[in-house]
Amino acid sequence: xxxxxxxxxxxxxxxxxxxxxxxxxxxxxxxxxxxxxxxxxxxxxxxxxxxxxxxxxxxxxxxxxxxxxxxxxxxxxxxxxxxxxxxxxxxxxxxxxxxxxxxxxxxxxxxxxxxxxxxxxxxxxxxxxxxxxxxxxxxxxxxxxxxxxxxxxxxxxxxxxxxxxxxxxxxxxxxxxxxxxxxxxxxxxxxxxxxxxxxxxxxxxxxxxxxxxxxxxxxxxxxxxxxxxxxxxxxxxxxxxxxxxxxxxxxxxxxxxxxxxxxxxxxxxxxxxxxxxxxxxxxxxxxxxxxxxxxxxxxxxxxxxxxxxxxxxxxxxxxxxxxxxxxxxxxxxxxxxxxxxxxxxxxxxxxxxxxxxxxxxxxxxxxxxxxxxxxxxxxxxxxxxxxxxxxxxxxxxxxxxxxxxxxxxxxxxxxxxxxxxxxxxxxxxxxxxxxxxxxxxxxxxxxxxxxxxxxxxxxxxxxxxxxxxxxxxxxxxxxx
Amino acid sequence: xxxxxxxxxxxxxxxxxxxxxxxxxxxxxxxxxxxxxxxxxxxxxxxxxxxxxxxxxxxxxxxxxxxxxxxxxxxxxxxxxxxxxxxxxxxxxxxxxxxxxxxxxxxxxxxxxxxxxxxxxxxxxxxxxxxxxxxxxxxxxxxxxxxxxxxxxxxxxxxxxxxxxxxxxxxxxxxxxxxxxxxxxxxxxxxxxxxxxxxxxxxxxxxxxxxxxxxxxxxxxxxxxxxxxxxxxxxxxxxxxxxxxxxxxxxxxxxxxxxxxxxxxxxxxxxxxxxxxxxxxxxxxxxxxxxxxxxxxxxxxxxxxxxxxxxxxxxxxxxxxxxxxxxxxxxxxxxxxxxxxxxxxxxxxxxxxxxxxxxxxxxxxxxxxxxxxxxxxxxxxxxxxxxxxxxxxxxxxxxxxxxxxxxxxxxxxxxxxxxxxxxxxxxxxxxxxxxxxxxxxxxxxxxxxxxxxxxxxxxxxxxxxxxxxxxxxxxxxxxx
Numbered sequence: 001x002x003x004x005x006x007x008x009x010x011x012x013x014x015x016x017x018x019x020x021x022x023x024x025x026x027x028x029x030x031x032x033x034x035x036x037x038x039x040x041x042x043x044x045x046x047x048x049x050x051x052x053x054x055x056x057x058x059x060x061x062x063x064x065x066x067x068x069x070x071x072x073x074x075x076x077x078x079x080x081x082x083x084x085x086x087x088x089x090x091x092x093x094x095x096x097x098x099x100x101x102x103x104x105x106x107x108x109x110x111x112x113x114x115x116x117x118x119x120x121x122x123x124x125x126x127x128x129x130x131x132x133x134x135x136x137x138x139x140x141x142x143x144x145x146x147x148x149x150x151x152x153x154x155x156x157x158x159x160x161x162x163x164x165x166x167x168x169x170x171x172x173x174x175x176x177x178x179x180x181x182x183x184x185x186x187x188x189x190x191x192x193x194x195x196x197x198x199x200x201x202x203x204x205x206x207x208x209x210x211x212x213x214x215x216x217x218x219x220x221x222x223x224x225x226x227x228x229x230x231x232x233x234x235x236x237x238x239x240x241x242x243x244x245x246x247x248x249x250x251x252x253x254x255x256x257x258x259x260x261x262x263x264x265x266x267x268x269x270x271x272x273x274x275x276x277x278x279x280x281x282x283x284x285x286x287x288x289x290x291x292x293x294x295x296x297x298x299x300x301x302x303x304x305x306x307x308x309x310x311x312x313x314x315x316x317x318x319x320x321x322x323x324x325x326x327x328x329x330x331x332x333x334x335x336x337x338x339x340x341x342x343x344x345x346x347x348x349x350x351x352x353x354x355x356x357x358x359x360x361x362x363x364x365x366x367x368x369x370x371x372x373x374x375x376x377x378x379x380x381x382x383x384x385x386x387x388x389x390x391x392x393x394x395x396x397x398x399x400x401x402x403x404x405x406x407x408x409x410x411x412x413x414x415x416x417x418x419x420x421x422x423x424x425x426x427x428x429x430x431x432x433x434x435x436x437x438x439x440x441x442x443x444x445x446x447x448x449x450x451x452x453x454x455x456x457x458x459x460x461x462x463x464x465x466x467x468x469x470x471x472x473x474x475x476x477x478x479x480x
Numbered sequence: 481x482x483x484x485x486x487x488x489x490x491x492x493x494x495x496x497x498x499x500x501x502x503x504x505x506x507x508x509x510x511x512x513x514x515x516x517x518x519x520x521x522x523x524x525x526x527x528x529x530x531x532x533x534x535x536x537x538x539x540x541x542x543x544x545x546x547x548x549x550x551x552x553x554x555x556x557x558x559x560x561x562x563x564x565x566x567x568x569x570x571x572x573x574x575x576x577x578x579x580x581x582x583x584x585x586x587x588x589x590x591x592x593x594x595x596x597x598x599x600x601x602x603x604x605x606x607x608x609x610x611x612x613x614x615x616x617x618x619x620x621x622x623x624x625x626x627x628x629x630x631x632x633x634x635x636x637x638x639x640x641x642x643x644x645x646x647x648x649x650x651x652x653x654x655x656x657x658x659x660x661x662x663x664x665x666x667x668x669x670x671x672x673x674x675x676x677x678x679x680x681x682x683x684x685x686x687x688x689x690x691x692x693x694x695x696x697x698x699x700x701x702x703x704x705x706x707x708x709x710x711x712x713x714x715x716x717x718x719x720x721x722x723x724x725x726x727x728x729x730x731x732x733x734x735x736x737x738x739x740x741x742x743x744x745x746x747x748x749x750x751x752x753x754x755x756x757x758x759x760x761x762x763x764x765x766x767x768x769x770x771x772x773x774x775x776x777x778x779x780x781x782x783x784x785x786x787x788x789x790x791x792x793x794x795x796x797x798x799x800x801x802x803x804x805x806x807x808x809x810x811x812x813x814x815x816x817x818x819x820x821x822x823x824x825x826x827x828x829x830x831x832x833x834x835x836x837x838x839x840x841x842x843x844x845x846x847x848x849x850x851x852x853x854x855x856x857x858x859x860x861x862x863x864x865x866x867x868x869x870x871x872x873x874x875x876x877x878x879x880x881x882x883x884x885x886x887x888x889x890x891x892x893x894x895x896x897x898x899x900x901x902x903x904x905x906x907x908x909x910x911x912x913x914x915x916x917x918x919x920x921x922x923x924x925x926x927x928x929x930x931x932x933x934x935x936x937x938x939x940x941x942x943x944x945x946x947x948x949x950x951x952x953x954x955x956x957x958x959x960x
Binding site: 101108112123126129131134135138139142143146147148149150151152153154155185186188189192200201214217218221223322325326327328329330345346348349350351352353354355356357358 | 581588592603606609611614615618619622623626627628629630631632633634635665666668669672680681694697698701703802805806807808809810825826828829830831832833834835836837838
């Protein structure tokens, strides 16, 4: 039975579905809003559970709402309003190696102005973090840790923390123990030690394209040649392109952000992860896996990792709590497989040990379930934010705009008409107190000039919606 | 009038001096013990101030006691029992570059056994640290810092901390402001960024000999050639040797621990500091100055730094609170002169930012005078410890043993008969639960095999005296 004739439908569930649809169409219920639970609606309407459930199934089948596991039903963008995903990238295999240091420095500098709305930075807003509970754990740590954490910790890292991270690794199919792990000062520090352990100046590192600018800058700064590979904005690195690159180049190491990639939001399907690990292993190329967004999934379960397919110890798995709990704590880690001893030595040489108290606080958070509890809430907020941001982009950006629909993480990757220059857009937007991340930041080549990354780590509100509306208006309409 | 005839001296002050001397000779008053203050003795003996003061002067002129500024008078080792200083080093200018990684790893590993008395490590004992006050400051920081320190701090480092360090630099003749400073994860991390900024693999770095093994390992690990230079155990690097080295080698950078050097305890006289800065400047060689022990002086005032003579921004000054306040906080800094931007970039690439809360706590400690207050006490304890350790060595080590008399810091550098092998001594001592640092750890060449470093960071007590006695007995006596 067609949906729009259901008003007078003899079926109760269709009548209910129809009423909800009307509210969605009239924007009483907006994208990202949560519907009442089945139980609540039963009680309020006086119907039985199966009727309400059927009504929700009907709306879901019409793509008007979607379920979020262990959370409920949410209004989503109607099919007609959905934007396409950005096209896969196609960087040159012998591309230039120009960095965008000036642009990146400018974005950083402008961003330090407190009045600016930072859509550019992938940083969790304080309101997303369990600050009071962290402070309580910190107070406790000063009481329980010997010497209140004034002493040097174990070179390899706080033992409690390593034990808890090892346990936590079960979530992504890891079978780590505390001796497999080395703590670091955040995830970039882990990546830095991995690159220091595996490369010397002049070596080639293969990465996704677009890629996080911090990784590009680190690699360039270390005198490495960066090989950017074609990447799909949904499924991540293109495996055929990686194969081709291996046949043409002497790749020393591969570095991938396997889940909810920055900036694309892409996640490698499990089968891709396995294939990439086996391919690289076959060619004796170590893989540095950055899984910093892996715990921020919007679906029912955590995505796996490349590391879980690692049988020869060639995958160096890096992570931190900088995107989930407390960037300012600087707590990260690496499980470096056969390179663990080398990493420990590097850490000892370059910084002796990690900070004791913050390690202990994170260990406690993991141990007593507070981390999982916090993440459940954070994931819901981020998912909700992402839907709101996408809906606003669909409303306010020119037709033809492409945007990712990430299933986790922090970022939307937006592709505008190819004649739009997002670095110019940045300059206009900053005058309105809006900071975006122009696409050119995420490559060393001439590409992504018409792309931008928006972070949805800021809490959604009307003010923010206005900013996105302004941003949409600043995009030169003449091209559309 | 000869001292030993003073018993029946008609002069009151000599009678008093004589009585104190007797107590010292009979070990009622022991080396390192504090004498009653002049005021107290006046009151108790019923004499006037000038008599007591004269008595103390008399004892001081006989080298039986010494003054410690703003603290009082202390019994020191009598002249006849004093040991000579170790001879200046004479490493080969084209020496080998063998590292002692296995030995260093062994010393570290053995040291993690809680039952071992760690005379090997230059770490402040918890009892030396103001733990309760630090905890209070930490609690306060969680209340006052925005977001309780969960957010990323400024790339260059916490602004309050940099301001306070800049003010503190007045103590050593610095004229820094907060923009001159970059915070780091401890002093080794500062040195690491300096070397990353200034060198590439194959370059030569000139350092003292003996030198801190962490510096040797860092330089070797980065693929640098280490040029060890002749060093005096009192005045530090030999300037003529440095001049000669510059004429023979392409030195890319020089790295010196200018005050209370590790392991020697040497401090460069002000005139040497100035001369070295001018010499290196003339040859366009940057100087990395590690001043991590500079605040731990036993004398009346803080020694100066090479940085204070730096007019061209070629001195990169590194420091931390790891030896003075809280190693586990990982708070260090560098004032890198003309290389500051390069260091900021390196820090951003390799670790994004420093931990927020611990930076804030250290800033508060500096700001409200708690740091200075704490240091006054710590210096006295360390000085007292050093006298006790030296006296024990004079008593229990074989005749002919040479030892430094450091005027600050943590370390005694001991030279035994040249046929003694201190690596063997280490193996014997560890069986008695005593860990020492064999001389071979402090060089990449074949030297210092008969030397060892003892740290006096552990609080002095009878147990410790016994350990030093055992250590003395383990030194093969046959050579003496």
